């Protein structure tokens with residue numbers, strides 16, 4: 001009961017209704033497929049009508065068939081930010097900023113309902129991993145996932161969330177994080193996959209660091225979870241690793257269920273589709289402050305509408321092949337997603353990798369913790385599969401972005 005009150009209080013202070021929404025979603029995720037599909041269609045039509053009536057760029061659109069609506073991405077919004085705004089929206093507007101994987105910041109207006117979904121979906125994802133409301137959770141992240149204002153600090157206190165910084169993670173910092181995990185009896189460790197992986201590598205070498213921990217699950221978010229990272233995290237903490245995905249501007253939030261066969265998209269909030277190029281696009285029903293329709297997430301994914309063993313009828317993302325701009329494109333124009341490189345390293349014992357490429361060179365950096373590594377076979381495979389003028393595989397430190405995230409593939413002006 002106290003927990004419920006705490007979560008209600010957060011909503012009151014934040015101007016959201018995430019807690020109520022979370023309870024609604026907990027029920028609606030188990031509705032029948034027919035019911036889920038018909039409600040989704042109903043919401044989709046309502047949203048399209050609202051957009052046509054209230055946003056300059058959609059004026060005159062009279063079709064409620066989504067396929068006939070134009071596709072959009074960050075650049076479309078940047079070219080005419082006012083055009084996508086609901087000029088008649090009277091609710092509270094939240095100004096949201098994302099860093100964007102290319103580093104160029106992106107700003108947009110979000111509604112109270114969309115903001116409420118943001119947290120409701122996170123509670124829901126934790127719940128699928130076994131979390132019960134109010135249990136202690138640790139956030140391992142950079143500034144993008146939490147901020148340090150007094151208000152946020154208060155929210156975290158009320159939610160029983162402990163922020164752990166993913167920035168500058170040396171052994172001392174990780175040791176502190178581990179101590180906190182144990183001392184605070186953390187149930188769910190939630191964070192960026194690369195940061196979780198770094199922590200897991202430390203724990204694998206110092207298993208006593210998390211002796212007697214209370215974790216029930218680790219949940220990775222914001223970045224692709226490589227198979228190597230997943231295996232190491234699982235081995236380090238001895239609990240299951242769940243994946244969570246969110247593209248807030250597209251209205252898409254998805255989480256891995258107990259069945260572990262993909263990530264269910266919170267289907268009350270959006271409609272998701274995969275275009276001919278494999279891009280995941282979202283139509284957000286919740287953001288009625290500005291409209292995001294058939295909006296490109298920049299992620300390459302596969303969707304399934306087949307029923308899931310867990311009983312949830314919401315469609316699933318069954319595969320991520322990485323960020324669309326995380327593709328390596330060789331001299332012949334052939335494209336290779338991040339997953340290609342994950343596969344290269346399977347069974348090699350390598351702890352992590354990062355691919356740098358430019359017009360004519362490709363260089364793979366790997367981390368094998370100084371252990372000898374035979375790269376000839378991998379180099380041969382690369383030469384067989386892709387055409388570049390120079391190929392190299394070296395052990396070297398990775399490039400990390402200012403926000404603490406680490407990308408697997410980076411297109412450089414010039415690879416050194």
Ligand SMILES: [Zn+2]
Pocket residue numbers: 257258259260261264308309310311312
């Ligand atoms: Zn499921």
